Amino acid sequence: MATKSLQAKGKDLAIANKQLEILNGGIFADGELPYFKDNIAKIGHFPLRPKKLEILQINVGYMCNQVCEHCHVDAGPDRKEIMTRETMQQCLEVIKNTGAHTLDLTGGAPEMNPNFRWFVEEAAKAGIKDFIVRSNLTIIRANKKYYDLPDFFKKHNVHVISSMPHYTRGKTDKQRGDGVFDKSIKALQELNERGYGMPGSDLRLDLVYNPSGAYLPGDQMALQADFKKALKEDFNIDFHNLFAITNLPIARFLDYLIASENYEDYMYALVEAYNPSAVANVMCTNTISISWDGWLYDCDFNQMLDLKVASKVKHIKDYNEDILNDRNIIISQHCYGCTAGSGSSCQGTVA
């Protein structure tokens, strides 16, 4: 189990360019596997262009109470990148005027940003239709100051999306750390007590499943049925939807793939599972990702690879939706992760 971020360990793969060298080189550069660009060109999707903006995803900081093995953010307690109140103010101006119907707060553990509650209170006033906070669940039990988060979420009608790698203790703790399973179960029960995730409830509680290793997620509906049955029978837990998300080969997951000698097989699996019908709906076509320091990206993965949007508007202080939407989306071989099988996005499958 990891205890420090790649950045704190001073590892090469903490540097975005080093990751891109791997993704653009090796089996792709020598022609063994096709570049993502070539595959989407065959179906007329290159350059990849945005559709109508639907989702503003704001990463309020990379600090996290967990150090998950697969984390594409390389988040952890040692990360100090935290969005300031000034940048949040700039985000609020955008939230008030955006055409997007969904606001999606992520991290790290977004709750660890000292201005998190203020930001949620202010953002909720904008009346955006779907207000998501991606909570890792254990944060709710990490410290007394977070115990009231379920009530806080309910007060502001926040849609909670939480990671849950498996419905068994062993698999969950292996990916996320000892004790994560029990804390997550307790947090889910507390959310259920407030009405979150209950059948017919407007308080939305969705779970995110991503594989605990070098393999792709199975069928989302089948996994959802297994999760629902097991969590209900064993812990009387209810939730709404399960999103099966493919691990993208960047940051800590890329480090794991290389160290475990699974990188080539994993890239083969992604390319073999490439589904052309997923391309039109990949999330970068309806999302803008905003980093802790206000830079704009096509998605959270491009943010971690430091691939800023290819637009005159690159920072939240200059935000202009019309100019931003007239851009080409930046792609590389990690994008195969979003087009494998039924496709993958922060909202689950796309095809």
Next chain:
Amino acid sequence: MADSYYDPKDLRKFGKITEWSENLGTKFFDYYGEVFKEGALTAREKSLIALAVAHTEKCPYCIDAYTKDGLQKGITKEEMMEAVHVGAAIKSGAALVHGVQMMNKHDKLSM
């Protein structure tokens, strides 16, 4: 030519068998795909059966493929190992039940 009979990378090339006999190869893969679809048995149950048979057939490609398939379907290692034991029990049972033949023959030949 590889200098060993089994190379894990060969599994990736399985689909290529169709290139040398398109009609039969296509028929096989269509059939294979159809068999593993959700039916009276779930895809999950079929994956575990495949894993057990992979072991009794001692097919390294199949073992790799259905261990991965099981992980993708959220099957736990305990479930996988029980499936392997089911296969192993049938294999050992199949050997042992021939003991009756031995006993029959022994008794027939003995005074």
